[in-house]
Amino acid sequence: MTDTPLLQVENLRAQFGRRDPLVAVDGISYDLRAGETLGIVGESGAGKSVSVRSLVGLIDDGEVTGSVEWRGEELVGAPTRELRAVRGSGIAMVFQNAEAAFDPIEPVGAQIVEAIRASRDLPKGAARAEAVDLLEEVGIGDPAGRFGDYPHEYSGGMAQRAGIAMALAGEPDLLIADEPTTGLDVSVQAGIVDLFRDLVAERDMSLLLISHNLGVVSQLCERIMVMYAGRIVERGSREQLLGSPRHPYTGAFLRSVPDVDVRQELEPIEGAPPSLDDPPAGCRFHPRCPAAEAGLCDVDAPPTVGFDDGDDPERHEATCHGYTDAHPGGDAFDREAVEWIEPAEDPERGER
Amino acid sequence: MSDPLLSVRGLKRHYPVRSGILKRKTGAVRAVDGVSFDLAAGETLAVVGESGCGKSTLAETVIGLDEPTAGEVTFDGETVSDGVDKAFRRRVQMVFQDPFSTLNERMTVGRIVAEPLAIHGQREDDRAAYVRELLETVGLDPADHYDAFPHELSGGQRQRVGIARALALEPDLLVLDEPVSALDVSVRAGILELLRELQAERGLTYLLISHDVSVVRQVADRVAVMYLGEFVELGALGDVLDEPAHPYTEALLSSVPRVRAEPDPDERIRLPGSPPDPADPPAGCRFHPRCHLRDRLDDDAAARCVAEAPELTEREDGGEPRPDADDGRTVACHFRPGDGE
Numbered sequence: 001m002t003d004t005p006l007l008q009v010e011n012l013r014a015q016f017g018r019r020d021p022l023v024a025v026d027g028i029s030y031d032l033r034a035g036e037t038l039g040i041v042g043e044s045g046a047g048k049s050v051s052v053r054s055l056v057g058l059i060d061d062g063e064v065t066g067s068v069e070w071r072g073e074e075l076v077g078a079p080t081r082e083l084r085a086v087r088g089s090g091i092a093m094v095f096q097n098a099e100a101a102f103d104p105i106e107p108v109g110a111q112i113v114e115a116i117r118a119s120r121d122l123p124k125g126a127a128r129a130e131a132v133d134l135l136e137e138v139g140i141g142d143p144a145g146r147f148g149d150y151p152h153e154y155s156g157g158m159a160q161r162a163g164i165a166m167a168l169a170g171e172p173d174l175l176i177a178d179e180p181t182t183g184l185d186v187s188v189q190a191g192i193v194d195l196f197r198d199l200v201a202e203r204d205m206s207l208l209l210i211s212h213n214l215g216v217v218s219q220l221c222e223r224i225m226v227m228y229a230g231r232i233v234e235r236g237s238r239e240q241l242l243g244s245p246r247h248p249y250t251g252a253f254l255r256s257v258p259d260v261d262v263r264q265e266l267e268p269i270e271g272a273p274p275s276l277d278d279p280p281a282g283c284r285f286h287p288r289c290p291a292a293e294a295g296l297c298d299v300d301a302p303p304t305v306g307f308d309d310g311d312d313p314e315r316h317e318a319t320c321h322g323y324t325d326a327h328p329g330g331d332a333f334d335r336e337a338v339e340w341i342e343p344a345e346d347p348e349r350g351e352r
Numbered sequence: 353m354s355d356p357l358l359s360v361r362g363l364k365r366h367y368p369v370r371s372g373i374l375k376r377k378t379g380a381v382r383a384v385d386g387v388s389f390d391l392a393a394g395e396t397l398a399v400v401g402e403s404g405c406g407k408s409t410l411a412e413t414v415i416g417l418d419e420p421t422a423g424e425v426t427f428d429g430e431t432v433s434d435g436v437d438k439a440f441r442r443r444v445q446m447v448f449q450d451p452f453s454t455l456n457e458r459m460t461v462g463r464i465v466a467e468p469l470a471i472h473g474q475r476e477d478d479r480a481a482y483v484r485e486l487l488e489t490v491g492l493d494p495a496d497h498y499d500a501f502p503h504e505l506s507g508g509q510r511q512r513v514g515i516a517r518a519l520a521l522e523p524d525l526l527v528l529d530e531p532v533s534a535l536d537v538s539v540r541a542g543i544l545e546l547l548r549e550l551q552a553e554r555g556l557t558y559l560l561i562s563h564d565v566s567v568v569r570q571v572a573d574r575v576a577v578m579y580l581g582e583f584v585e586l587g588a589l590g591d592v593l594d595e596p597a598h599p600y601t602e603a604l605l606s607s608v609p610r611v612r613a614e615p616d617p618d619e620r621i622r623l624p625g626s627p628p629d630p631a632d633p634p635a636g637c638r639f640h641p642r643c644h645l646r647d648r649l650d651d652d653a654a655a656r657c658v659a660e661a662p663e664l665t666e667r668e669d670g671g672e673p674r675p676d677a678d679d680g681r682t683v684a685c686h687f688r689p690g691d692g693e
């Protein structure tokens with residue numbers, strides 16, 4: 001693809017606190033082209049949520065460094081007014097707790113009208129008609145009738161739909177959804193997944209979806225990145241990542257998800273995700289990795305390894321020592337598939 | 353089945369709805385509305401359903417945390433629905449969803465696990481050693497964790513403490529209320545595996561309450577599907593999850609987002625609307641306003657779903673009751689299994 005990406009993220013870092021800073025996102029880079037669907041999966045403390053909030057200046061008590069270019073315009077360090085303009089039209093966000101996106105003492109419809117008029121110069125009547133259309137588009141039954149209802153009068157699933165209508169008010173090119181179905185019942189969740197799929201197809205919008213639920217991500221995203229302890233450990237197309245996971249964490253994560261259709265041998269990952277105020281040195285997954293090699297994985301930051309997966313044009317990469325000559329390898333590491341290996345820029349970076 | 357360990361008959365728990373300035377009783381939320389089941393020693397029955405279906409109220413009513421409005425609960429031959437005694441409180445223990453909020457933050461792990469023993473005056477001579485043994489049983493290292501405080505533990509470790517505490521009095525029945533819902537996926541599998549092992553080693557009986565069908569799939573022997581205060585289907589795990597008969601069971605299973613390299617959006621049954629208000633459930637079959645089966649019925653048949661509440665019965669294909677059925681699956685639908693295609 002030749003078009004310049006909509007979004008280019010370069011070495012993004014977000015930290016909280018001055019003394020003993022907690023680094024929630026530790027140097028992640030990726031880009032997103034128009035119309036793409038990209039999912040970020042990971043467990044608690046992986047930094048998924050901070051990684052997207054820091055894109056658009058929604059981290060107010062932390063320090064964000066690196067570069068985020070939106071259509072070529074730098075957002076890191078941009079004035080609040082500029083960020084607000086981008087959030088109002090180009091990039092929109094939907095959160096887990098949709099009701100929180102609304103002012104509790106103002107009717108839902110009026111708030112969507114405001115959001116529409118904040119991004120475009122429309123007369124009130126036209127904005128109102130468009131707000132009703134938006135509510136209908138997101139699947140609110142009797143949108144004109146529900147227009148004057150207050151946020152608390154919407155059920156959980158309806159509130160999430162209204163939150164999505166609000167996000168669409170500025171006709172965004174990129175919708176960032178942060179755990180949008182977490183806490184919803186599965187039958188309601190399935191409806192929201194359908195809605196995102198329809199919106200992306202009909203509006204030619206990009207989607208950046210954050211979720212701990214691999215099922216939801218795999219249903220919606222063509223590209224997937226796996227985050228662990230503030231870093232991206234693997235990225236690739238949905239087929240690459242689910243079909244031939246290359247990072248030991250990705251494989252273990254896939255095997256630990258209980259299958260709804262078959263009773264299986266359950267394979268937990270030993271231990272728990274690390275605390276970010278004291279991340280492990282070297283590869284951050286090494287304390288839980290069955291293939292960790294002492295003196296290597298617990299010392300040096302892992303290199304990035306690129307894989308050749310047949311005719312799939314998507315880049316498939318994992319950050320792991322297991323594919324290098326310094327590591328004894330094993331069944332978990334298919335070295336035949338390795339295309340290139342790029343050493344970590346600062347191999348000592350893993351050590352604090 | 354030999355005599356069940358736990359037997360529940362016609363259990364109801366209604367909460368009054370009060371309105372007006374005099375707070376007069378104007379209606380009732382029928383959280384649990386006529387539930388019956390047996391639980392044999394050593395087996396796992398899972399009650400699965402979405403929020404508001406009454407599954408947690410059912411668990412609380414069964415173990416005597418809440419008083420039933422009607423119905424009977426029998427444990428090991430004794431009626432307990434009119435008040436539980438100390439022996440019942442020892443033999444039935446509960447594991448809660450959120451290990452973060454149910455553990456006393458100011459007590460050490462050792463004391464948390466020993467507390468039920470202190471309350472029941474048991475193991476006075478070797479209590480500390482016994483608690484250490486329990487910690488090992490649930491996969492914790494007593495040397496590291498006996499003197500630890502809950503905030504020093506991970507979510508999975510806290511849930512292990514909750515399980516050790518529930519095991520302290522050597523209960524027969526564990527009521528597991530969403531035991532892994534608050535945990536990360538990679539940790540969840542370890543707790544489910546632990547529950548499986550404990551059951552195999554100690555012959556424990558489990559009543560599992562869960563909204564997550566994939567968790568149910570991994571641990572249950574039998575499954576009850578609950579919708580608006582009632583069981584709509586009850587049977588062996590394989591029967592219910594592999595060949596769901598009730599249209600709600602079918603839709604619930606179909607809604608679970610599968611991990612797929614090539615997703616097929618059309619493989620799913622869409623369930624319209626949200627569950628109705630349990631204070632004012634629909635007439636006839638409570639699921640009828642959302643039922644995908646009704647579209648395929650003729651008008652007379654569909655009218656039956658609105659007029660008549662289906663009983664949980666064993667039926668053969670064609671909807672006829674079958675008194676001699678052997679798989680024990682019961683379904684509350686006028687047309688399933690069999691009709692309605």
